[in-house]
Amino acid sequence: MVDSGPGLRSGATPLAVRMRPTSLDEVAGQRHLLTPGSPLVALAGDRTGESGSVSVILWGPPGTGKTTLAQAIARSSGRKFVELSAVTAGVRDVRHVMEEAQASRDLYGISTVLFLDEIHRFTKAQQDALLPGVENGWVILVAATTENPSFSVISPLLSRSLLLTLELLSDDDLGVLVDRAVADPRGLAGKVVLDPEARAAIVRLASGDARRALTALEASAISAAAEPAVAAETSDGDSESGEREAEASSPVITADVVARAVDRALLRYDRNGDEHYDVISAFIKSVRGSDVDAALHYLARMIEAGEDPRFIARRIIVLASEDIGLADPQALGVAVAAADAVQYIGMPEGRIPLAQAVVHLATAPKSNAAYLGIDQAIADVRAGKAGRVPKHLRDAHYPGAKRLGHGKGYRYPHDDAIGVVAQEYLPDTLRGAVYYEPTEHGNEREVSARLAKIRRIVRGER
Numbered sequence: 313m314v315d316s317g318p319g320l321r322s323g324a325t326p327l328a329v330r331m332r333p334t335s336l337d338e339v340a341g342q343r344h345l346l347t348p349g350s351p352l353v354a355l356a357g358d359r360t361g362e363s364g365s366v367s368v369i370l371w372g373p374p375g376t377g378k379t380t381l382a383q384a385i386a387r388s389s390g391r392k393f394v395e396l397s398a399v400t401a402g403v404r405d406v407r408h409v410m411e412e413a414q415a416s417r418d419l420y421g422i423s424t425v426l427f428l429d430e431i432h433r434f435t436k437a438q439q440d441a442l443l444p445g446v447e448n449g450w451v452i453l454v455a456a457t458t459e460n461p462s463f464s465v466i467s468p469l470l471s472r473s474l475l476l477t478l479e480l481l482s483d484d485d486l487g488v489l490v491d492r493a494v495a496d497p498r499g500l501a502g503k504v505v506l507d508p509e510a511r512a513a514i515v516r517l518a519s520g521d522a523r524r525a526l527t528a529l530e531a532s533a534i535s536a537a538a539e540p541a542v543a544a545e546t547s548d549g550d551s552e553s554g555e556r557e558a559e560a561s562s563p564v565i566t567a568d569v570v571a572r573a574v575d576r577a578l579l580r581y582d583r584n585g586d587e588h589y590d591v592i593s594a595f596i597k598s599v600r601g602s603d604v605d606a607a608l609h610y611l612a613r614m615i616e617a618g619e620d621p622r623f624i625a626r627r628i629i630v631l632a633s634e635d636i637g638l639a640d641p642q643a644l645g646v647a648v649a650a651a652d653a654v655q656y657i658g659m660p661e662g663r664i665p666l667a668q669a670v671v672h673l674a675t676a677p678k679s680n681a682a683y684l685g686i687d688q689a690i691a692d693v694r695a696g697k698a699g700r701v702p703k704h705l706r707d708a709h710y711p712g713a714k715r716l717g718h719g720k721g722y723r724y725p726h727d728d729a730i731g732v733v734a735q736e737y738l739p740d741t742l743r744g745a746v747y748y749e750p751t752e753h754g755n756e757r758e759v760s761a762r763l764a765k766i767r768r769i770v771r772g773e774r
Contacts, residue, residue, distance in 0.1 A: 327530035328523045330498045331489070336384045340522065341485040342377055342478055351474050352381060355452070356388035367446050367453035369431070369461050369470070372478025373658045375521030378456035381478075382427035385454065392416055392424045394451075398433035403441045410445040417450060424451045431455040432464035439466045446472050460656055480520025480620075487515055489522055490529055502562075504533045509567040517574060519618035519659065529565075531573040536563035588619070592627060599628075600635045604674035611663075611670050621662050625651035628669050639679035639754035646672045677754025685748035692742065699739025734772035744771075 386393035518525035708719025
């Protein structure tokens with residue numbers, strides 16, 4: 313059998329835990345929060361207690377380093393570190409921590425960092441129990457949440473803390489973490505070889521989540537380590553010689569090994585390459601073409617390949633205006649709501665509002681009339697057809713404007729029984745120009761009939 317070593321055994325401490333940074337210098341990503349003099353850096357470097365009253369709330373997606381930052385701050389500053397989870401802790405636990413923290417400060421001059429994970433799960437009463445300790449400086453609260461603190465954290469606690477937003481890790485950040493875990497004695501200690509294609513697959517599957525990347529790496533390493541042993545045991549030759557051969561070479565993690573370990577097919581998809589553009593192009597054209605099944609297929613491919621859900625949401629918003637427009641006035645609202653939902657709840661649940669928006673858009677009537685209209689209007693402006701604003705439409709409120717004839721002859725539509733009056737609104741150089749031409753699809757059929765009547769009235773043709 314292959315000696316997988318302690319770092320490759322499934323019963324060992326998880327790789328993600330073993331590789332947790334011991335100082336802020338080891339933290340990958342979140343550079344915007346770790347610049348010299350930033351609150352987190354100041355908090356970690358303060359051993360005097362001068363910055364001891366600064367509590368922070370870390371808001372970000374899973375696997376972006378909230379727990380890591382809290383522990384690195386505690387270790388770097390030499391403070392006592394206490395960790396609670398809102399899933400299991402109650403008011404009694406919080407008060408016990410506060411009492412011990414107050415005693416440590418008063419008797420020994422030691423300040424306490426209280427890391428509270430998933431603070432959004434605390435009720436208002438439980439969060440209220442934190443206030444005395446935070447306000448009096450008994451503890452430095454470092455709270456973590458994956459939900460918007462504006463909705464999940466009580467206002468008094470928010471006002472006493474700094475709100476810091478964590479971002480998904482970049483592919484480069486994840487690559488650094490994976491490489492470090494392969495080589496570091498705390499990790500796999502160089503006992504496996506990571507194929508470049510497998511490395512790219514792990515980074516892609518992680519989708520900005522460090523914990524997911526290290527978990528996939530660990531599972532792949534265990535799978536790769538087991539393969540030579542299986543080969544040796546099933547060989548027709550000398551089993552002892554097979555074992556010696558297996559021990560002499562390090563297990564290799566390939567893309568196929570990763571696919572088997574994480575039980576997920578690896579899609580050929582480069583977020584900065586041809587496949588990225590090809591799939592999003594096919595997605596857009598499927599929605600435009602009203603093929604809801606193809607649209608969901610390409611949405612699934614992007615999600616499974618680790619595409620940024622915010623990018624997908626932005627494309628859906630553009631689709632709602634460019635290809636549907638007023639044929640279904642609700643389409644844009646649905647698209648924007650889906651984007652907000654993804655930002656609020658994150659992934660993987662974010663796939664559900666994204667899918668809902670895609671189904672709505674794909675099955676909606678289509679019109680690009682608004683899109684064509686603004687592009688034609690911009691083309692005329694760029695061609696120098698802007699012209700002067702008609703005098704009766706110009707601002708007449710500043711001194712001397714009326715002497716210049718500004719506003720003279722303007723007809724106020726609300727004074728008319730039908731709310732529409734005959735009046736020229738375009739500059740003389742564009743008189744009679746038509747930019748918006750509604751289709752006969754969906755809601756635009758009604759818009760078309762109404763608009764034809766309005767234009768006749770406005771142009772004095774009735």
